[in-house]
Each structure stands twice: as structure tokens, then as C-alpha cells.
Amino acid sequence: MQLIDGKKTAAEIKDEVAAEIALLKDKGGKVPHLVAVLVGSNGASITYVNAKIEACKKVGMHSSIVRLNDTVSEKELLEEVAKLNNDKDVDGFIVQLPLPKHISEKKVTEAISPQKDVDGFHPSNIGKMMLNLPTFLPATPYGILQLIERYNIETNGKHCVVVGRSAIVGSPVANLMSRNSYPGNCTVTLTHSRTVNLPEITRTADILIVALGKPEFITADMVKEGVVIFDVGITRKADSTKKSGYKLFGDVKFDEVAPKASFITPVPGGVGPMTIVSLLKNTILAAKGKMES
Numbered sequence: 001m002q003l004i005d006g007k008k009t010a011a012e013i014k015d016e017v018a019a020e021i022a023l024l025k026d027k028g029g030k031v032p033h034l035v036a037v038l039v040g041s042n043g044a045s046i047t048y049v050n051a052k053i054e055a056c057k058k059v060g061m062h063s064s065i066v067r068l069n070d071t072v073s074e075k076e077l078l079e080e081v082a083k084l085n086n087d088k089d090v091d092g093f094i095v096q097l098p099l100p101k102h103i104s105e106k107k108v109t110e111a112i113s114p115q116k117d118v119d120g121f122h123p124s125n126i127g128k129m130m131l132n133l134p135t136f137l138p139a140t141p142y143g144i145l146q147l148i149e150r151y152n153i154e155t156n157g158k159h160c161v162v163v164g165r166s167a168i169v170g171s172p173v174a175n176l177m178s179r180n181s182y183p184g185n186c187t188v189t190l191t192h193s194r195t196v197n198l199p200e201i202t203r204t205a206d207i208l209i210v211a212l213g214k215p216e217f218i219t220a221d222m223v224k225e226g227v228v229i230f231d232v233g234i235t236r237k238a239d240s241t242k243k244s245g246y247k248l249f250g251d252v253k254f255d256e257v258a259p260k261a262s263f264i265t266p267v268p269g270g271v272g273p274m275t276i277v278s279l280l281k282n283t284i285l286a287a288k289g290k291m292e293s
């Protein structure tokens, strides 16, 4: 079994991104600027946004946070989005999800300019991804693709089973793994909560991508020997022995599944850190796109 070290790979990619930014600066170009919009005080959202901003600082990218109260109206948030769309100093921005119930995530996502949509969630960017046209790939699927490449994992002709069909992870990664390219050329089965006999299907997976948000859902009897596993799930459970007060769990029961796998991502330190570097890479793309126009 080989552990796929997302933390180490992300650190390597961060060094590459930092070098690219230094080169941009040398050429007198503009330093890319990423903005994160944070609504409310959801603990996980604050952690994710802080990690993104910290990563920007590390690579020499400009970053800022727009903090809005969770009582902000949908109209006010849409006005903020419009402001960021029109701000020439901002190359890319994200609105951290989830949003409070009274705000439509769909409306907000669609209001973001596709040229600044570095999360890759805008319908026009998703459409381009489906057509294999240049675009911003959604950050988590993009992170998984980079891990596949960096670990030289064979995908051609493999059966890839994806568990979970969310718009941000499961559905796009299923599409990307079926594309006629590397990584890709897999035969893909996309499963969800209505799937019948899931264990029978997961047992046929050469590559298993799990994104359902149920801790330790995938057990050893659900996978075959030699499977490659990407565990996207992150669930926090209270744990008073930890400094943070919680422990993170993936969707895979790591201890019993890992011995059967040829490659596997841990949680934490697997897919998570790659999601952040994908965002940095997308922001550089956004900045370059502007410089070319």
C-alpha cells in the first residue's frame, strides 16, 4: 500500500506556484489577488477560508476576506458579488459555501463572473468542463486529478466508481474521469443514495472516489485488493483530547481498508490540501487570462 500524501504534494505545488508568482513580479506583472467571501460564523467555513488565505500568503499571492454577517440579505450579498466582479484589482473570488438558508446558493453562484469563478462552480464553467474546453476546474476534482498525475496512477480503461453525486465533487469528478485524456479514459459508475447494492458495485472498482460525508462508511468488505482510493469526506467529531476540540474523519474506514489498497489518501492530509492548491492554480489562470486580454 502506498499512501498518497496530499500535504507533501500540495507543498510541492505551492513552491511551483510561488515560483510562478515571483516570475510574474519580475516581469512587472500584477500579483494575483484572491478574495474569499465569508458569510456568518460557521466553524468549518472559517477554518477553510483561513487556510485558503494562509496558502495565498505562503505563495506570495494577494488575498483578502470579505466578512458578512449571517443576517446579510440575498440582495446585499449579490451586490457584494457584483462589486467584486467589477473590481479590476480582484482576479478571482470565492463565496464560501454553505450559505445561510435564506440565501439561494444557486443565485449567488450564477452571479459570479465566470472569468473570476476560481471555484469552478459557475454553470458556464461546468459546461466548458463537460466539453473538455479550457476552464477553471472545480477545486476538489482538480486536486484529485493532480494527485493521480503526480503519483503516476494508471487510469486508462479502469473502472472508476464515484460515491456521491454533489455538484462540487461527485458529478464533476465522474465527468473528468470519463474524459478522453489522462487522467481519464475510465469507465465510470456514479453512485448515490438511491443506488441498489452499492457494496457489489464498489467491490468492482479499480479506482474508488468517495464523497458522501458519512464517516467510515466504506469498509474493507466493500473494496477489492489493489484498489486506488481517494477519500474526499471530512466529518468533524468532538474530541476533548485534541487541541482543536475535534477529530476529522474520512468516508473510508482507513485502518481496515488501507491494507487492501494499492494507493490511498488519508484524512486529514489527503485530498483536502490539494483542494486549496487547486484554488491557487485557478487564481493564477484567472490573472493570466486578464493579462492576455
Ligand SMILES: NC(=O)c1ccc[n+]([C@@H]2O[C@H](COP(=O)([O-])OP(=O)(O)OC[C@H]3O[C@@H](n4cnc5c(N)ncnc54)[C@H](OP(=O)(O)O)[C@@H]3O)[C@@H](O)[C@H]2O)c1
Binding pocket: 140, 163, 164, 165, 166, 167, 168, 169, 170, 191, 192, 193, 194, 195, 198, 211, 212, 213, 214, 232, 233, 234, 235, 271, 272, 273, 275
Ligand atoms: N476534501 C475536500 O477538500 C472536500 C471538498 C468538498 C467536500 N468535502 C467533504 O466531502 C463530503 C461530501 O461532500 P459533498 O458536498 O460532495 O456532498 P453532499 O452535497 O453532501 O452530497 C452527498 C452525496 O452522497 C450521496 N449519499 C448519501 N448517502 C449515501 C449512501 N448511503 N450511499 C451512497 N451515496 C450516498 C448523496 O446522494 P443523493 O444525491 O442521492 O442525496 C449525495 O450525492 C463531505 O464530508 C464534505 O465535507 C471535502
